[in-house]
Amino acid sequence: MLFRVLRRCCLASVFVIPATAIAGDYSPYVDRTGQERVFWGDTHLHTQYSTDAGMIGTTLKPEQAYRFAMGEEVTSSTGLRARLQRPLDFLVVSDHAESLGLPIAVQEAMPELLGNPWGREVYDLEQKGDGYAGFYKWAIDGMLPGVDPLGVPAINANIWQRQVTAADQYNRPGYFTALIGYEWTTTKNAKNLHRVVIFRDAADKAGQIIPFSSFDSSDPEDLWSFLEDYETNTGGQVLAIPHNGNLSNGLMFAPVRQNGQAMDETYARRRAHWEPLTEVTQIKGDGEAHPWLSPDDEFADFGTWDKGDIGGREAKSNDMLEFEYARSALRNGLKYGAAIGVNPFKFGMIGASDSHTGLAATREENYYGKFSKSEPAAGRWKEYVVRSPTDDALSLVAYEEVASGLAGVWAQENTREALFDAMRRREVYSTTGTRMVVRLFGGWEYVAADVQTPAMAQIGYRKGVPMGADLPPRDDAKAPVFMVMAAKDPDGANLDRIQMIKGWLNPDGQTAEKIYDIALSDDRSEGQNGQVPVVGNTVDVADASYTNTIGAAQLRRVWSDPDFDPDQRAFYYARVLEIPTPSWQAYDTKIFGDEFPESVPMSIQDRAYTSPIWYTP
Known part of the structure; x- marks a missing residue:
């Protein structure tokens, strides 16, 4: 009887409501609106779908790239076991729009490829075991002049659908984000003006287009028009990220538009809107500052690539440097903003790898190189990254690569929408590979x-x-x-x-x-x-x-x-x-x-x- 009385008393005390209730919410976190977490990712990674990867030895497809980024062990293109120390939070597979999927078309002997004379020639070279010859043919016939040597959009559309489908398959809100993207790779006359295009959307919207490539136009203003049309037609959202200004030979942040006209308010406004970020560090050198531009900066000479353009065809001169590096672009942005009313170079800064191995590995002790031929092995440092056709002093060798970089994004949650919005408002930063x-x-x-x-x-x-x-x-x-x-x-x-x-x-x-x-x-x-x-x-x-x-x-x-x-x-x-x-x-x-x-x-x-x-x- 005593036990029953005590039990009733204890239960009654549990449910007693205090006379004074809490005014408002007890938890200090319920109404927070700031960005509470930093999420780590790579916004610039290539797989076998890119011609300058798949034709020269890369075997990993987007599916393997996502699995690696999520922390799983994968086998590299050269047969090595590979794994990250810690998973990334997000990844953008950004395969080149130019001849997107050509290596897959060759691998699968697609009828659309074999029925095309140029495509058949590339296929025959690959069958002979000379993928490098096929890659160089594509570079000489297509990338340098800026024309589509194949001209079979059905192949590009096929591979793009595979790419956006894979992104949706591996996108797991709150756990891992697979942002849909690609690279617009204008390299006319070997000047690097590349942009990575990133979508906020899923495949139902991003899959409605075929990626706009430099074969469509080498002018970034035409890319912006394409992005504007995409948003108008689909209701989606998209942005572009310039990278590797250090290989543009003075063009990436030049005050003159590609059409030769002076920069005006309309141009500045469009550029600031469509390109809110810039990639300032990656494997192909660091682009924050240059010792010639900042002689009083003892840390400016980090991962400096300043020999010439991306094709090793034109030597670099000092007068080009001002229009290649982020800090000088930020400075000039102040000047242009005062003159024309809008700052065209009001950008945030991120890092990315630009790896062509399918492996977003940026730690020094876990570095898998830029291409499959520079994956870990004795003597890999001797492999060419850029081989000049005229002057070997302009060539770039693997030992000059930087194991870089990563993007840190401050957001409330790990979703496409939250990460994209943080990039749009520039609440991001770059590192050279660490976290x-x-x-x-x-x-x-x-x-x-x-x-x-x-x-x-x-x-x-x-x-x-x-x-x-x-x-x-x-x-x-x-x-x-x-x-x-x-x-x-x-x-x-x-x-x-x-x-x-x-x-x-x-x-x-x-x-x-x-x-x-x-x-x-x-x-x-x-x-x-x-x-x-x-x-x-x-x-x-x-x-x-x-x-x-x-x-x-x-x-x-x-x-x-x-x-x-x-x-x-x-x-x-x-x-x-x-x-x-x-x-x-x-x-x-x-x-x-x-x-x-x-x-x-x-x-x-x-x-x-x-x-x-x-x-x-």
């Missing part, structure tokens, strides 16, 4: 304590704007305040420093830049000469190893511009450097016994570049 976490906010009211609280991001959105945005207007001349946080890749190196890169427009119409070291590890400080002591180097080259006995796991800083002029247009972005780690060449030295040229670095400092925040008077 360090970086946040940047700009405003007028941040205080030092704000960056130390767990609610930093909520404060960041409430008091200001995130990376990729414009500083809110302000009436007085108070300097802007920036809040930056960087945390190491949990499976990677400690951090060396955070830098703030500022560019501005002077009253005389000239632009300038300055680099501020705003957060340093190991209690270092700037000396009287303005120089910061090096962080050190723990790399053991012989063992291809390093230790995290130097550097910091995390750096945070609230920083105000000490040189602010309220009358000057400006941009700010953060660059975060890791401590030195072994390069992929050091790992190959240890594993294969390779001996590289002395110019090849055995240790590097991986880095991140945030999208800028702009100030306009």
